[in-house]
Amino acid sequence: MDTRQLEYFVAVAEELNFTRAAARLFAVQSTVSAGIRSLEHDLGTPLFERSTKRVALTSAGSRALPEARSAIEAIDRVRSAAAENSRDIRGRLRVGIFTSLDYLDLPGLFGEFHERYPLVDLQLTASASGSTGFTDDVRRGRVDLAFMGLAAQDLAGFQVLELTRSDFVAIVPSSHPLAGRAQVDLAELTTETWVDTPAGFGNRVIIDRALAERGLSRTIGAQVSELGAVAQFVAAGLGIAVIPIVAYSPTPATSAVTLEPPVTWSLSAITRPGASPAIAALLDLLAERFVGARRA
Template sequence: MDVRHLSVFVAVAREMSFTRAADSLLLAQSAVSTTVRELERELGVELFDRSHRQIRLTGAGEELLTRAREVLEQMREIGEAVSTAATELRGAVTMGLMTGVDLVDVPGLLGRYHERHPAVAVQLRATGLGSSGLVAQLERGEIDLALLAVVDALPASLRGEVVAASPYVLVVPGTHRLADAEGVTLAMLEGESFVDLPPGYGSRRIVDDAFAHAGVSRRVLIEVADLSTAAAYVPQGLGLAIVPRFAALAASSGSGRPFADPAPRMPVRIMPLDDAVPAFEVSLAWSRRRPLTAAAQGLVDLLRTELLP
């Protein structure tokens, strides 16, 4: 018994006529009759009562009809799934990003994704609430995936994998009392003013938690909305900055050199911290509750292939 036998049987049961079934299948009536007979011999039962003017299904035929329809529907779904996988991806993907975080080469990755799937539209979306806002958007289904900073752990509703990391450094003016220190601890920063992101951002939470764990208070004098610009305020004497190394280097003209400025008033130093401040980690996250579309899964697969070891 194969799919051909079942297809012919269902056609005859639908039409209640070998002739009409043959016409619908574009087959000779003799071929349809032979196929049904082969199926009956294989099963050892009669599927049609042929003793009347119009054929009727037997009890065995009724049972087979229900199961045959299920099998044929499953085969149709399998065929569609395979066909979809073999054709060009279409649709749209919405990805959430943290502003000012270029630890992951998003333009380059999306360029490679577009080369593979040119028919997919990619929408990038940020939030004014940092990583906590991206988590909320994922949980509400407003975005398909996100690159975000995880401080403790992702909610159980989300899946995530760390794809990049950067250690924290201290940025101080070149004239600061600690500029020539061989090592700096958080305790040595008691009473200093800082430039940082607003509460709710992953980076702010990491630094706040590190100070709290060390039992050191700190005052954030200026809050900025972009991690990459926080260190740029240090040369102006507006405070110190503790930021991931990539953000410090992005705001300067090079490690240990003055920040880019036509007439720099205050060179800065980028210094490692002796305390165990957790690294800034970027995670790729998506929802556990909703299956990814084929287009979104394709982007997740590319990011994991490109970014994970």
């Protein structure tokens, strides 16, 4: 058994596809397949059920997967512990990101991280199911760290670094009767057609919860997978929206109205307890950028 075999196993287990796993590892598929067969021979049991249509973990494979991930992380810790300076930190770092919040400046953030830690294999991915999808990804070890828009009550068991808080605002077309109002109650918006993100996105979870707590319901006419694009659909006349103010870019075609009573959205980074050196380095950079700036 060697490290590369464990990497093959984890990749195939996460992708459930040998071709995608090989592409992810920049390896030839036959090499990955041979490595898995060798590992199964060494362990004395099959790790995958294979057919022409699907690949699935066996019960033994499911039990072995978290241990394989831990073994790879332990090896990364050994290499990082022996490093002469922080630039020698090694390891794979898989990060779940939002792609539509300019506030985060993720290109700049990860560009700086790569410059500081060039030996870290940085892999960025988005989730089609938003924050709830990322919590499952982090919990199951498919992602090491994820940006998150859920409330603290939804994040039990994770290491959580809160980056910022933002109040929700109602976004309406500039011609709407509510435009120019100083504030609006959620109840006044329930007769409108809404634009929102899909179920599972953190901002949607929080607003759904706020409505439910007051016994309110609404009609959603359009679901947009990019939070930052919601206001554009409001501008096009497809409805009103309620989104965090940090996700709103003012335009002449829309107006933002403060909610009263307020509803707050928290943006955090989450990871499993016991962070690897690479994860710890990214958390430190996030704290510098966001927590430090908030305290300054």
